[in-house]
Every structure is written in C-alpha cells, then in structure tokens.
Amino acid sequence: MSALSEPAGAATDNVPDVHVEVRDLTMAYGSFVVQQDLTFSIQRGDIFIIMGDSGCGKSTLLRHMVGLKQPAKGQVLYEGRDFWAADPLQRKDFMRNFGMSYQGSALWSSMTLAENIALPLQEYTDLNAADIRELAQLKLALVGLAGFEDYYPSEISGGMKKRVGLARAIALDPDILYFDEPSAGLDPISSRLLDDLILELRESLGATIVIVTHELASIFSIGNNSVFLDAEKKTMTASGDPRHLRDTSTDPKIHRFLTRGEA
Amino acid sequence: MDDGYQLSFSTAGAGGLQITLAGSWETRHHLPETGRLESWLDSHPGIQQLDFDCTAMTAWDSALLTFLVRVTAIAGKNNIRVEQSGLPDGVQRLLHLASAVPERKGARRSAGKVPFLARVGNQATAAAGSATEALAFLGEATLSLARLVCGKAQFRWSDLWLTVQQTGAQALGIVALISFLVGMILAYIGAAQLVNFGATMYVADLVGIGMARAMGAMMTGIIMAGRTGAAFAAQLGTMQVNEEIDALETLGISSMDFLVLPRMLALILMMPLLTLYSDLFGILGGLFVSVTTFDIGIMEYLHRTQEAVKVRHIMVGLTEASVYGVLVAVAGCYQGIKCGRSSSAVGAAATSAVVSGILLIVIATAFLTVIFNVLGI
Numbered sequence: 205m206s207a208l209s210e211p212a213g214a215a216t217d218n219v220p221d222v223h224v225e226v227r228d229l230t231m232a233y234g235s236f237v238v239q240q241d242l243t244f245s246i247q248r249g250d251i252f253i254i255m256g257d258s259g260c261g262k263s264t265l266l267r268h269m270v271g272l273k274q275p276a277k278g279q280v281l282y283e284g285r286d287f288w289a290a291d292p293l294q295r296k297d298f299m300r301n302f303g304m305s306y307q308g309s310a311l312w313s314s315m316t317l318a319e320n321i322a323l324p325l326q327e328y329t330d331l332n333a334a335d336i337r338e339l340a341q342l343k344l345a346l347v348g349l350a351g352f353e354d355y356y357p358s359e360i361s362g363g364m365k366k367r368v369g370l371a372r373a374i375a376l377d378p379d380i381l382y383f384d385e386p387s388a389g390l391d392p393i394s395s396r397l398l399d400d401l402i403l404e405l406r407e408s409l410g411a412t413i414v415i416v417t418h419e420l421a422s423i424f425s426i427g428n429n430s431v432f433l434d435a436e437k438k439t440m441t442a443s444g445d446p447r448h449l450r451d452t453s454t455d456p457k458i459h460r461f462l463t464r465g466e467a
Numbered sequence: 468m469d470d471g472y473q474l475s476f477s478t479a480g481a482g483g484l485q486i487t488l489a490g491s492w493e494t495r496h497h498l499p500e501t502g503r504l505e506s507w508l509d510s511h512p513g514i515q516q517l518d519f520d521c522t523a524m525t526a527w528d529s530a531l532l533t534f535l536v537r538v539t540a541i542a543g544k545n546n547i548r549v550e551q552s553g554l555p556d557g558v559q560r561l562l563h564l565a566s567a568v569p570e571r572k573g574a575r576r577s578a579g580k581v582p583f584l585a586r587v588g589n590q591a592t593a594a595a596g597s598a599t600e601a602l603a604f605l606g607e608a609t610l611s612l613a614r615l616v617c618g619k620a621q622f623r624w625s626d627l628w629l630t631v632q633q634t635g636a637q638a639l640g641i642v643a644l645i646s647f648l649v650g651m652i653l654a655y656i657g658a659a660q661l662v663n664f665g666a667t668m669y670v671a672d673l674v675g676i677g678m679a680r681a682m683g684a685m686m687t688g689i690i691m692a693g694r695t696g697a698a699f700a701a702q703l704g705t706m707q708v709n710e711e712i713d714a715l716e717t718l719g720i721s722s723m724d725f726l727v728l729p730r731m732l733a734l735i736l737m738m739p740l741l742t743l744y745s746d747l748f749g750i751l752g753g754l755f756v757s758v759t760t761f762d763i764g765i766m767e768y769l770h771r772t773q774e775a776v777k778v779r780h781i782m783v784g785l786t787e788a789s790v791y792g793v794l795v796a797v798a799g800c801y802q803g804i805k806c807g808r809s810s811s812a813v814g815a816a817a818t819s820a821v822v823s824g825i826l827l828i829v830i831a832t833a834f835l836t837v838i839f840n841v842l843g844i
Contacts, residue, residue: 313809325494335498338533346561348568354576358809377494377528404564408557 222284223248223380223412224269229278231264237438238264242278244431244443251406251413251426253446256433257461262416263307263384265433269414270302270382271295282380300328303373303411307385309365311357317344317368318353324375343371347401363394367401374405381405383415387422395419399426420464424450432458472499472530473523476507482515484508484547486538489523492531499534501541508545517542519553532561604801608731611723615732620724630733634695638741641694642687646678646745649686650752653677658761667761671771674753679780681787683746685832687738688791692824696799699730700820703803704813712804722804731796738792739785746784779844787835794827 222245229242238261246252254262267273269280271287280287282298290298311320321340325331331339337353344350347367357365366386373381386402387395399422406413417423423430423446430449432442434457442449442458450462471491479485484507492499508514517538535558542549551559581589614620657673703726706712712722750772757763799820806816 314811329494331494331497335533338498338536339494339529342529342533342536342565345565345568345570350565350568351570351574355574356809358807358812401564404560408560408564410557 221248222246223250223282224414225279225281225284226265226269227279227281229265229268229280230276231261231268231273232276237276239433239438239440240277241439242431242433244440246412246414246429248412249406249410250429251403251415253423253427253430254414254416254433255418255423255430255446255461257435258418260433260435262433266382266384266414266416270304271299300376301379302382303376303378303380304382305366305369305373305384305386307388309357309362309369311365311368311372313357316354316356317349317360317371320357320368321372321375324372328376339375343375344368346374346405347371363390363398366390366394366398370398370401370405374409374411377409378411380412380414383413383417385416387417387419392421395422402426418461420462423462432461471495474499474503476504478511479518482513484511484514484517485520486517487520487523488531489525491525492527492534494528494530498530501534501537504538505541508541508547514545514547516548516550518550521553521555524555527555527558531558532565535562536565600805601801604804605797607723608727608797608800611721611728612731614724615728620728621720622724622728626725627729627732630729631737633698634691634733635737635740638690638694638737639744642690642741642745643748645686645690646683646748647752647755649682650674650678650749650754651756652752653682653749654753654756655760658757662761667757668763668767668771670753670757670761670763671768672775675750675772675776676780678746678749678753679776679784681784681832681836683749684738684742684784684787684791685828686749687741687745687788688795688828689825691734691738691741691791692795692798692821692828695734696795696820696824697817699796699799700803700806700816701813703727703800704806704816707804707806708808708810708813727796727800727804730800731793734796735789735792738788738795742784742788743781746781783839783844787832790831790835791828794831795824798824798827 224246226242226244230240231238231242242265254265256262264273268275274288279289282301285298287295287298311317312323315323318337318340321343322336325336325339329336341350341353344352347370349364349367349371352360352364352368357368360368370386381402383402386398390398402413402415403426405411415422415427427446430443430446431440432449433439434441441455442453446462449458453459453462471493473487473489475487475489477485477487486504535554539549539562551562554562611620615622653674654670658667658670661667661669661673703712706726712726715722715725754765754768757768758765802816802820802823806812
C-alpha cells in the first residue's frame with residue numbers, strides 16, 4: 205500500500221527506490237531451461253517493459269514474479285524481501301499488493317463484472333457487501349464501464365473485458381500492477397486508449413507497472429525501463445530505457461526488434 | 468471501529484463549506500460515512516460552494532475516492548458547487564477519469580421483479596424454442612448419416628476409431644463392475660423371495676432374462692450417459708468456447724459431419740457390444756450369489772440360464788441398446804454444439820447432457836416395453 209499511502213502531494217520520484225529486484229533468476233520446466241542469469245531491478249513508479257521474441261519466456265518471467273511458478277534458481281525480491289523464501293502466509297501478504305491483468309482477461313465467466321471485482325475485496329478486506337458493491341462500481345467507472353455491473357463477461361466485447369480485467373487488477377489499490385500482453389487482440393485505437401489508461405492510473409495511483417508486450421508503439425510511448433530476453437541465448441541481452449536501447453544498442457537482434465527490422 | 472480518518476466541517480466565507488480531511492483514508496474495515504455531511508448541510512442552509520483541505524491527510528486509497536463520489540452526489544442534489552483544487556493531484560485525476568465516460572444509456576439492467584405469469588410465459592416460449600432446435604438438430608444428424616451412406620460426408624475415419632476406443636474399450640471396466648453388482652442385487656432380492664416357494668432355482672431365469680431384456684441395456688445406457696454423453700458435451704462445448712467449431716464452419720466443413728457423426732456412430736456401434744458384455748457380467752454376478760449364498764451348483768445355474776434366455780430376449784436388449792446409443796449421443800452432441808461461450812456454459816452443457824440422456828433413456832424404455840409387449844416378443 206505504501207506507494208498509494210504516500211502523504212498527499214509527496215514527491216515519490218526524486219529518490220531512486222528499488223521496488224522489485226530479480227536476482228540471478230533461472231526459469232525451467234523440468235530440465236528444460238527457459239531463461240537463466242536474469243538480474244535486473246525495477247524502481248518504484250517505473251513502467252517496466254519485458255520484451256523479447258515470441259517464445260522467449262516473457263510470460264513465464266511474469267509468472268515467476270507474481271508467484272504462479274517457483275524459480276529453478278535465484279530470487280525475486282520485493283522491497284528487499286525474498287518472495288520465494290517467505291512462507292505461504294507471508295507470500296499471501298505480498299500478493300495482496302499485486303494486481304494482474306491477464307492476456308485473455310481471465311474474467312470468471314460465472315460471475316457478473318461487479319462480482320469479478322468484488323471477489324478480491326471480499327477475500328482481503330472486512331468491508332460489508334454494500335461498500336464492496338460501491339467500490340466495484342467506482343473501479344468500473346474508472347475504466348469507463350459505469351452501468352455494466354450486472355453484465356456477464358460473455359456479454360461484453362474483448363476490449364471491454366480487458367478493461368474489466370484492469371478494474372479487477374486495481375480492486376485492492378495494489379502497489380504493483382502486472383500486465384500480460386495488454387493490447388493483444390485490440391485494435392490500434394483501443395490499444396492506444398488502454399495505454400493512456402495505464403499511464404493515467406500510474407500517474408494517479410503511483411503504482412509500479414510491469415508489462416509484457418511486443419507492441420512497439422506501447423513500448424516507446426509508455427515504457428521508461430525494460431529488459432530484453434533472447435530466446436536463443438536463453439538469457440537477457442539488454443536492459444534500460446527502450447528508446448535509449450533503440451538508438452544506441454549494438455546488438456543487431458535488439459536493434460532489429462526495436463525498429464521492426466526496418467533500419 | 469477503526470478511526471484512521473478524521474473529518475471536520477467549517478464555514479468558509481458566505482455560503483462556503485470547507486471539509487477538512489485528516490489522517491489515513493484507507494480501505495481497512497469500512498468506507499467513510501457521509502451521514503454527518505448531510506446533517507451538517509441540513510443545519511446550515513444556504514451553502515453554495517464546497518472545498519477541501521487535505522494538508523493533514525497522511526494516506527489515501529479508493530476509500531477516499533468513494534467518499535468523494537458520495538460527497539459529489541450529495542452536493543449535486545443540493546445544487547452545491549464542488550471545488551476539487553484542495554484535493555491531492557492523483558485524486559483529482561482519478562475523479563476526472565471516473566466521470567470521463569458517462570454511463571451508457573440503457574446499459575444498466577433493471578432489477579425489477581418479473582411477474583409470475585410472465586415468467587411462466589417466458590419459460591414456455593423458451594421450452595418451445597429449444598424443442599424446435601432439438602428437432603432441427605436431429606434432422607441435421609439424420610441428413611448427415613444419409614451423407615455418410617452416400618459417401619459424401621466430410622469426416623475422418625481416425626476420429627471414429629478414436630471415439631470407438633474411448634466409448635467402447637475404455638468403458639469395459641466400469642460396465643463390468645456395475646453389471647456384476649446389478650446381477651448380484653437381482654439374484655439376491657429374487658432368490659430371497661423365490662426361496663419361500665422352493666423355487667430358488669428360477670433365480671437363474673430371473674437374472675438371465677432381466678439382464679438380457681432390460682437391465683443390461685439400461686445400465687449400460689446410464690453409464691454411457693454419465694461417462695460419454697458428458698464427455699461429448701464438454702468436448703464440443705470447449706470447442707465452441709475456443710471458436711474451433713467456427714473455424715471448421717468457415718472452412719466449409721460441416722460440424723455435424725466432422726464432429727457429431729463420428730461420435731454418434733461410435734456410440735451406436737459400441738452400445739450393443741457393451742450391452743452383450745454387460746449381460747454376461749450380470750449373469751456372472753447372479754451366478755456368484757447363487758453359488759455362494761443359495762447353494763446352487765455352477766453347472767445347474769448355467770444350464771438353467773441357457774434354457775431360459777432365448778435369442779429374442781437378447782435381441783430385445785440389443786434393440787434397446789441401439790436406441791439408447793442414439794439418444795445419449797444426440798443429447799451429448801446437441802448440448803455441446805449449442806453451448807455458450809463461457810466455462811460455466813460448458814458445465815451447464817455437460818449437466819444437461821447427462822440429465823436429458825438419462826431422462827430420454829427412461830422414457831424410451833417405457834415406450835419400448837409397451838411396444839414389445841404388444842408385439843408379443
């Protein structure tokens with residue numbers, strides 16, 4: 205809660221403040237190594253992009269960071285505390301501060317949109333049903349879907365589902381928001397609007413944002429820090445501001461990736 | 468009650484109200500109340516403008532936002548202007564965002580209660596609609612079978628063999644177990660009554676004819692409805708959710724030929740075979756009870772069974788089995804094909820496939836029994 209709980213008007217961006225740190229991480233499925241020796245850190249308030257070619261393990265990295273998959277080796281630290289070394293109850297505390305928006309929205313189809321947003325609130329707060337309903341309405345209004353509380357996910361469009369996924373992710377006012385391919389399957393305008401929404405929420409909530417994407421327009425317009433994963437070398441080959449990487453990287457693969465092979 | 472937040476009101480100039488927010492405004496146990504604001508406004512008429520002082524606020528989250536949304540609504544009702552400049556920057560932006568897209572007209576669902584008669588009417592119309600749909604599906608399935616006979620169906624033989632294996636060979640274990648137990652139950656109940664007349668020997672007739680004529684086919688049908696009908700509905704339903712069926716249709720491949728036909732054929736072929744197998748295990752179950760509990764010799768029992776069970780009894784059972792095969796396959800595939808596009812719809816499709824499958828089997832049994840009786844078979 206700390207980012208959001210900063211005293212009103214306090215400047216959080218003056219002091220570099222490491223929010224998430226990934227140290228010497230190796231990800232593997234059985235004996236098959238997906239990526240190894242990943243080491244990078246994410247500052248509080250960053251919009252951090254995880255990029256790389258298809259199948260390089262971007263989503264897998266996200267799964268390791270949010271606690272869906274245990275690393276084969278290495279650590280994921282939140283404010284200096286090791287996530288995977290913590291016991292399951294402490295991990296739940298960490299996870300309360302995560303918000304995650306999934307590639308396919310992952311809305312629970314048997315629940316209405318309001319119920320989808322209400323579930324994390326019911327799990328983690330002592331609020332009564334009326335207060336939870338009101339918060340759910342507010343979150344839906346924030347993503348531009350006021351009045352759709354009693355719809356089921358099957359009754360709304362793909363772009364709307366993405367936005368509800370985002371509303372669910374911010375239900376608990378998380379410190380850190382994870383996005384897996386937020387613009388997958390969206391038209392360029394919807395995708396741009398979603399980017400604006402993410403940016404706006406970052407500005408007003410003060411949360412750290414981690415995005416898996418290979419949408420170049422998004423990478424350059426909202427990202428201020430990144431890591432590039434190479435599928436062949438099975439490790440990260442660059443990190444830093446994506447615009448800076450595009451202009452200065454000497455690695456031909458990264459250069460090709462960030463210029464769509466056109467330059 | 469966690470009083471992390473402090474709220475106070477003061478007048479500011481003529482017709483002005485200043486709301487001072489202090490402490491921590493976070494979603495802990497409850498959302499901040501606006502009742503005090505309303506009573507304050509009631510006791511101070513003539514307020515035209517409202518502004519905020521947040522200098523002593525230490526933390527905020529959505530709790531503050533919901534409070535402000537409520538305050539704005541109350542202010543709107545009383546024609547009071549809300550000046551947001553005293554609020555933290557992030558809060559102002561979020562409030563702007565929350566009101567940026569106005570609620571779409573007509574989007575909200577009316578929560579009104581539907582009258583009883585209207586509900587009955589809706590249900591009846593829906594039932595009539597789904598009956599028509601089911602008949603149309605049956606018609607299409609028949610056409611598809613006709614195309615198969617003419618050699619025009621687009622259809623993969625490997626799918627048929629795979630389904631045959633899944634519905635036939637892999638069901639042998641459960642069919643054997645259940646039929647053996649049903650045979651035992653029949654023998655036990657039958658013999659316990661027959662022993663009063665000194666006719667225990669006739670338990671072999673009872674079990675043999677009972678299994679061959681009705682119980683073998685019926686038990687197999689019910690197992691198939693629960694096992695295979697549900698699997699068909701879930702498979703086809705998931706394909707519907709993943710747009711796999713749309714992908715077939717856009718290629719010009721009939722989902723009826725490609726998906727429904729192999730499943731129906733497999734079940735129609737396997738049901739009679741499984742029923743024969745079930746008859747055998749039922750008789751063995753009866754034999755087991757007769758030999759162990761009622762002192763009937765093995766050879767005696769088998770001989771009695773051979774005398775009692777005629778080919779026509781077995782044929783009656785097999786005819787029923789074929790009918791049940793069609794019913795279970797149609798119920799499963801129909802529910803799968805008309806499944807909605809969500810995971811809960813797949814669950815509902817699997818449930819209705821089993822329920823309607825069993826219901827159809829029981830209704831068909833009633834009809835067939837009457838028909839066989841009239842025909843004297």
